[in-house]
Amino acid sequence: xxxxxxxxxxxxxxxxxxxxxxxxxxxxxxxxxxxxxxxxxxxxxxxxxxxxxxxxxxxxxxxxxxxxxxxxxxxxxxxxxxxxxxxxxxxxxxxxxxxxxxxxxxxxxxxxxxxxxxxxxxxxxxxxxxxxxxxxxxxxxxxxxxxxxxxxxxxxxxxxxxxxxxxxxxxxxxxxxxxxxxxxxxxxxxxxxxxxxxxxxxxxxxxxxxxxxxxxxxxxxxxxxxxxxxxxx
Amino acid sequence: xxxxxxxxxxxxxxxxxxxxxxxxxxxxxxxxxxxxxxxxxxxxxxxxxxxxxxxxxxxxxxxxxxxxxxxxxxxxxxxxxxxxxxxxxxxxxxxxxxxxxxxxxxxxxxxxxxxxxxxxxxxxxxxxxxxxxxxxxxxxxxxxxxxxxxxxxxxxxxxxxxxxxxxxxxxxxxxxxxxxxxxxxxxxxxxxxxxxxxxxxxxxxxxxxxxxxxxxxxxxxxxxxxxxxxxxxxxxxxxxxxxxxxxxxxxxxxxxxxxxxxxxxxxxxxxxxxxxxxxxxxxxxxxxxxxxxxxxxxx
Numbered sequence: 001x002x003x004x005x006x007x008x009x010x011x012x013x014x015x016x017x018x019x020x021x022x023x024x025x026x027x028x029x030x031x032x033x034x035x036x037x038x039x040x041x042x043x044x045x046x047x048x049x050x051x052x053x054x055x056x057x058x059x060x061x062x063x064x065x066x067x068x069x070x071x072x073x074x075x076x077x078x079x080x081x082x083x084x085x086x087x088x089x090x091x092x093x094x095x096x097x098x099x100x101x102x103x104x105x106x107x108x109x110x111x112x113x114x115x116x117x118x119x120x121x122x123x124x125x126x127x128x129x130x131x132x133x134x135x136x137x138x139x140x141x142x143x144x145x146x147x148x149x150x151x152x153x154x155x156x157x158x159x160x161x162x163x164x165x166x167x168x169x170x171x172x173x174x175x176x177x178x179x180x181x182x183x184x185x186x187x188x189x190x191x192x193x194x195x196x197x198x199x200x201x202x203x204x205x206x207x208x209x210x211x212x213x214x215x216x217x218x219x220x221x222x223x224x225x226x227x228x229x230x231x232x233x
Numbered sequence: 234x235x236x237x238x239x240x241x242x243x244x245x246x247x248x249x250x251x252x253x254x255x256x257x258x259x260x261x262x263x264x265x266x267x268x269x270x271x272x273x274x275x276x277x278x279x280x281x282x283x284x285x286x287x288x289x290x291x292x293x294x295x296x297x298x299x300x301x302x303x304x305x306x307x308x309x310x311x312x313x314x315x316x317x318x319x320x321x322x323x324x325x326x327x328x329x330x331x332x333x334x335x336x337x338x339x340x341x342x343x344x345x346x347x348x349x350x351x352x353x354x355x356x357x358x359x360x361x362x363x364x365x366x367x368x369x370x371x372x373x374x375x376x377x378x379x380x381x382x383x384x385x386x387x388x389x390x391x392x393x394x395x396x397x398x399x400x401x402x403x404x405x406x407x408x409x410x411x412x413x414x415x416x417x418x419x420x421x422x423x424x425x426x427x428x429x430x431x432x433x434x435x436x437x438x439x440x441x442x443x444x445x446x447x448x449x450x451x452x453x454x455x456x457x458x459x460x461x462x463x464x465x466x467x468x469x470x471x472x473x474x475x476x477x478x479x480x481x482x483x484x485x486x487x488x489x490x491x492x493x494x495x496x497x498x499x500x501x502x503x504x505x506x507x508x509x510x511x512x513x514x515x516x517x518x519x520x521x522x523x524x525x526x527x528x529x530x531x532x
Contacts, residue, residue: 074530075448082445092440108242109446111235153444
């Protein structure tokens with residue numbers, strides 16, 4: 001399998017002088033499911049942000065799906081974003097729009113046709129198990145359901161890569177596992193590569209996926225079927 | 234096809250946004266309205282000043298009175314010299330007989346007085362009336378004509394005319410300045426009001442960026458919103474221009490203070506000004522919102 005993501009000697013230093021990532025080398029294969037773990041300030045979020053070009057690396061190369069992210073101009077960032085889906089801890093839904101409209105929004109923004117939008121949105125909502133809630137508004141849904149709407153929006157454009165930044169951070173353990181099942185399902189059925197930053201020990205240990213451990217901006221471990229190892233963090 | 238679809242969506246979003254953020258839209262529209270009223274008035278004033286400056290300039294004539302003993306040969310010589318002055322546009326020669334007839338035709342008083350004078354007694358002189366190309370150089374040209382042999386006296390509205398022209402030029406420049414300054418002020422006002430509506434929609438813009446909307450897609454609805462605000466904002470100024478100017482014109486019978494200062498006829502002038510007002514409104518609205526949204530498009 002070829003690499004979907006490759007990082008070469010990546011360093012990220014913020015303007016305030018704090019270095020979040022030191023000399024990081026990493027390759028993530030297509031179709032894999034990878035956890036990025038580490039304590040606060042370990043650089044998890046920075047790494048995710050660099051993958052969708054919210055942040056630029058100060059040094060090195062970040063290649064996502066063949067695009068050199070660091071060299072991408074602000075006006076061309078959309079080309080990268082159309083290749084990936086992003087899910088956040090706080091869902092980031094539009095409160096005044098229904099579940100259907102929230103998911104459709106992602107396709108409307110890129111100029112998709114109405115009938116195509118309809119088919120894709122219903123498929124995505126079916127994949128996350130929310131087909132019966134299409135006309136609900138986000139505030140009528142549970143946290144887990146809202147996150148599933150966000151996941152549906154992220155996968156509706158059939159991206160190769162799904163980035164998740166602490167997607168279960170606001171959810172109780174049961175709901176978290178529900179989300180993980182949805183993500184695993186997407187990974188298996190759609191073949192979408194998933195990169196998820198988390199500090200939820202239970203999830204990492206149960207899922208037995210690849211685990212990248214970061215500590216104070218350094219890569220400590222990259223293990224297949226890894227576990228959440230407290231001592232490494 | 235895709236472009237039309239995106240444009241349709243942008244227009245729909247823009248209209249929705251104007252309605253949804255009604256109070257903010259109203260604030261922007263009021264700002265645009267007030268400034269455009271002043272812009273419209275300034276434009277009308279400036280064009281009128283320009284117009285009557287031109288009218289007065291058109292009437293500006295230098296009259297050269299020739300010596301009584303000037304022969305036909307002399308007259309030809311004078312005409313030739315006048316012709317050679319670069320600022321001279323055209324000239325007409327009138328014999329004292331022609332002048333006399335003209336004056337007699339103009340008024341009964343002149344008629345009676347002039348009838349009693351024989352040719353020898355007549356104080357009238359042969360004249361050459363000269364029109365110039367550039368009124369600014371009127372006095373200079375008059376001086377040149379004065380120096381020509383056989384020219385007795387030269388008359389033009391010296392002093393007062395110069396001052397009037399200079400004053401009109403000044404007024405014209407000031408009104409242009411006011412128009413430009415007002416347009417700039419409006420742009421800033423619109424930038425600020427639209428910034429308010431945009432910051433209320435930051436979340437939406439953020440999500441648009443995340444799901445891969447291009448800058449064009451994000452910007453267009455806001456630019457169209459600015460256009461809509463510009464159009465609404467120019468309604469009242471246009472009404473004021475159309476009805477206000479027509480009423481003003483009628484009230485003064487087309488003249489201000491004296492027959493000298495003639496106002497521009499309302500038609501088609503008011504339509505031209507209205508067009509200018511709406512175009513300024515639209516452009517200013519677009520520029521305002523485009524620069525307000527730019528801030529949110531940087532990663």
